[in-house]
Amino acid sequence: MMQNVHLAPETDEDDLYSGYNDYNPIYDIEELENDAAFQQAVRTSHGRRPPITAKISSTAVTRPIATGYGSKTSLASSIGRPMTGAIQDGVTRPMTAVRAAGFTKAALRGSAFDPLSQSRGPASPLEAKKKDSPEEKIKQLEKEVNELVEESCIANSCGDLKLALEKAKDAGRKERVLVRQREQVTTPENINLDLTYSVLFNLASQYSVNEMYAEALNTYQVIVKNKMFSNAGILKMNMGNIYLKQRNYSKAIKFYRMALDQVPSVNKQMRIKIMQNIGVTFIQAGQYSDAINSYEHIMSMAPNLKAGYNLTICYFAIGDREKMKKAFQKLITVPLEIDEDKYISPSDDPHTNLVTEAIKNDHLRQMERERKAMAEKYIMTSAKLIAPVIETSFAAGYDWCVEVVKASQYVELANDLEINKAVTYLRQKDYNQAVEILKVLEKKDSRVKSAAATNLSALYYMSYRYFPCNIEVIEWLGAYYIDTQFWEKAIQYFERASLIQPTQVKWQLMVASCFRRSGNYQKALDTYKDTHRKFPENVECLRFLVRLCTDLGLKDAQEYARKLKRLEKMKEIREQRIKSGRDGSGGSRGKREGSASGDSGQNYSASSKGERLSARLRALPGTNEPYESSSNKEIDASYVDPLGPQIERPKTAAKKRIDEDDFADEELGDDLLPE
Numbered sequence: 001m002m003q004n005v006h007l008a009p010e011t012d013e014d015d016l017y018s019g020y021n022d023y024n025p026i027y028d029i030e031e032l033e034n035d036a037a038f039q040q041a042v043r044t045s046h047g048r049r050p051p052i053t054a055k056i057s058s059t060a061v062t063r064p065i066a067t068g069y070g071s072k073t074s075l076a077s078s079i080g081r082p083m084t085g086a087i088q089d090g091v092t093r094p095m096t097a098v099r100a101a102g103f104t105k106a107a108l109r110g111s112a113f114d115p116l117s118q119s120r121g122p123a124s125p126l127e128a129k130k131k132d133s134p135e136e137k138i139k140q141l142e143k144e145v146n147e148l149v150e151e152s153c154i155a156n157s158c159g160d161l162k163l164a165l166e167k168a169k170d171a172g173r174k175e176r177v178l179v180r181q182r183e184q185v186t187t188p189e190n191i192n193l194d195l196t197y198s199v200l201f202n203l204a205s206q207y208s209v210n211e212m213y214a215e216a217l218n219t220y221q222v223i224v225k226n227k228m229f230s231n232a233g234i235l236k237m238n239m240g241n242i243y244l245k246q247r248n249y250s251k252a253i254k255f256y257r258m259a260l261d262q263v264p265s266v267n268k269q270m271r272i273k274i275m276q277n278i279g280v281t282f283i284q285a286g287q288y289s290d291a292i293n294s295y296e297h298i299m300s301m302a303p304n305l306k307a308g309y310n311l312t313i314c315y316f317a318i319g320d321r322e323k324m325k326k327a328f329q330k331l332i333t334v335p336l337e338i339d340e341d342k343y344i345s346p347s348d349d350p351h352t353n354l355v356t357e358a359i360k361n362d363h364l365r366q367m368e369r370e371r372k373a374m375a376e377k378y379i380m381t382s383a384k385l386i387a388p389v390i391e392t393s394f395a396a397g398y399d400w401c402v403e404v405v406k407a408s409q410y411v412e413l414a415n416d417l418e419i420n421k422a423v424t425y426l427r428q429k430d431y432n433q434a435v436e437i438l439k440v441l442e443k444k445d446s447r448v449k450s451a452a453a454t455n456l457s458a459l460y461y462m463s464y465r466y467f468p469c470n471i472e473v474i475e476w477l478g479a480y481y482i483d484t485q486f487w488e489k490a491i492q493y494f495e496r497a498s499l500i501q502p503t504q505v506k507w508q509l510m511v512a513s514c515f516r517r518s519g520n521y522q523k524a525l526d527t528y529k530d531t532h533r534k535f536p537e538n539v540e541c542l543r544f545l546v547r548l549c550t551d552l553g554l555k556d557a558q559e560y561a562r563k564l565k566r567l568e569k570m571k572e573i574r575e576q577r578i579k580s581g582r583d584g585s586g587g588s589r590g591k592r593e594g595s596a597s598g599d600s601g602q603n604y605s606a607s608s609k610g611e612r613l614s615a616r617l618r619a620l621p622g623t624n625e626p627y628e629s630s631s632n633k634e635i636d637a638s639y640v641d642p643l644g645p646q647i648e649r650p651k652t653a654a655k656k657r658i659d660e661d662d663f664a665d666e667e668l669g670d671d672l673l674p675e
């Protein structure tokens with residue numbers, strides 16, 4: 001077995017742990033206290049440097065070094081010279097690298113250790129720049145000029161035009177001083193042209209708003225004639241505006257066209273605005289044909305509401321009906337660019353709903369509302385202007401405008417045009433046509449419903465103020481106050497109706513019914529009694545007398561009950577006679593053919609009257625029904641209300657206006673007489 005075992009010789013490989021305990025003797029600090037040479041070096045180098053000695057020839061000095069086995073060996077310097085503090089031949093080698101460059105012994109003698117030089121105190125401050133230098137003066141003047149321009153603009157925005165002009169003048173004076181100083185110090189190429197331009201432009205603007213047009217024109221001329229200002233030619237449009245305010249139309253058009261030549265074709269919006277100003281100038285000058293050319297070009301390039309509206313006015317001024325229609329159609333087709341769907345939340349997402357609520361009344365939404373209101377104003381004004389002249393009659397013209405509007409995005413304005421049509425009828429004193437239109441609009445579920453009802457109410461209050469005997473108006477007013485449960489006010493109108501038509505029992509019955517509904521039962525009883533004396537055969541009056549006397553515990557209830565029973569029996573007998581006469585033989589009918597026509601008419605009248613009376617009796621409530629029971633069906637003149645007779649009133653705003661609180665007592669509606 002041992003013959004297969006081979007021991008590795010010691011010389012085959014290096015020992016893995018050889019040199020593990022070997023280390024540089026320089027790092028041995030255990031024997032430093034016993035090292036005489038090190039201690040001597042420390043003592044001689046503490047606080048001062050030892051005197052310089054002569055160079056030692058032999059540098060291979062060694063000193064004993066402690067090893068891991070306790071013995072000491074000598075180690076020579078790595079550069080071939082004695083180590084610092086080493087002793088060779090009785091001479092100690094001086095210390096080196098103790099002080100830095102510029103170190104002196106006198107500075108350290110008797111002073112503490114201060115490597116950071118903290119005992120010297122803070123550093124002296126930097127040398128301040130001289131404020132009297134030309135460059136600093138120029139910078140300070142530029143700052144003052146900019147501040148004056150800003151203050152002038154702020155004063156203008158606050159409405160203090162006088163202060164704004166004073167600040168602009170001060171800025172102009174200081175800017176001229178600045179230019180002179182800069183020319184003395186630097187070359188003319190270094191002048192701040194932007195600052196000069198802003199000062200002159202602000203000064204001209206302030207002159208213009210203060211209506212100092214001559215000074216403003218002179219200042220603009222200074223800017224325009226200076227070739228160093230780029231794109232200054234556009235300011236000729238401002239000069240044209242000044243000439244337009246002075247009503248110097250020829251010069252205004254001249255400067256507008258000069259400004260138009262200065263604007264590049266890529267700046268489309270600016271060119272459109274200048275052309276609009278040219279069109280306005282032509283309109284004010286009475287040159288409608290030239291204005292039409294400008295607005296037609298605008299509507300073909302970039303249509304907008306103002307251009308379409310002015311184009312319609314121009315065609316109206318020259319009296320061209322067909323062109324008026326075309327211009328109105330162009331105005332209708334101008335896009336509003338408003339997305340109403342984004343303000344409607346399509347889902348139940350809370351985050352989406354919060355965003356929708358946040359943008360419903362933001363600044364963008366307010367701008368969209370203003371734009372829409374402006375568009376509606378232009379369209380309504382144009383329609384009212386051209387409707388009376390584009391057709392043979394104003395009604396036909398309004399109908400054409402309504403049809404065009406209904407087919408556009410402004411469909412809601414169609415009903416507004418109908419209101420204007422009714423107002424036009426009123427101005428022409430055609431009240432019947434106006435009332436018919438308002439009645440139709442009142443039934444529509446639109447935003448003009450309340451306006452139509454208000455105007456209709458105002459009309460009834462007026463055909464009552466100036467013609468109080470109009471029974472239809474009295475009926476409507478009385479019915480309105482009944483629906484709104486103002487019984488006391490309804491009484492005065494029904495009393496007036498009873499004076500106008502004293503033979504009509506329904507007015508007195510309505511008065512009594514109002515007293516009863518208001519809780520004044522004694523007054524109602526007296527009214528019913530007075531009505532019974534005037535109309536003893538009225539069944540409705542007797543029935544209410546019986547009910548009232550019974551509720552009040554009066555003895556007259558039995559007497560009125562006997563009268564009511566006798567009257568009902570008489571009516572039944574009369575109805576039977578009429579029925580038997582209607583079922584008579586043909587022979588008797590033949591005998592009556594030769595008789596007078598008056599008898600036949602009398603029988604027919606009696607028959608129809610009996611049928612109406614029987615219908616009234618069937619409609620009356622039973623004795624066990626509640627006192628205030630009533631029917632909800634439509635009431636006409638032949639129907640008898642259990643609470644009292646109702647009148648036939650016009651189907652106007654009285655029915656549905658009650659819940660909307662749109663009625664203003666004795667006040668005219670705002671839409672009745674628009675501007």
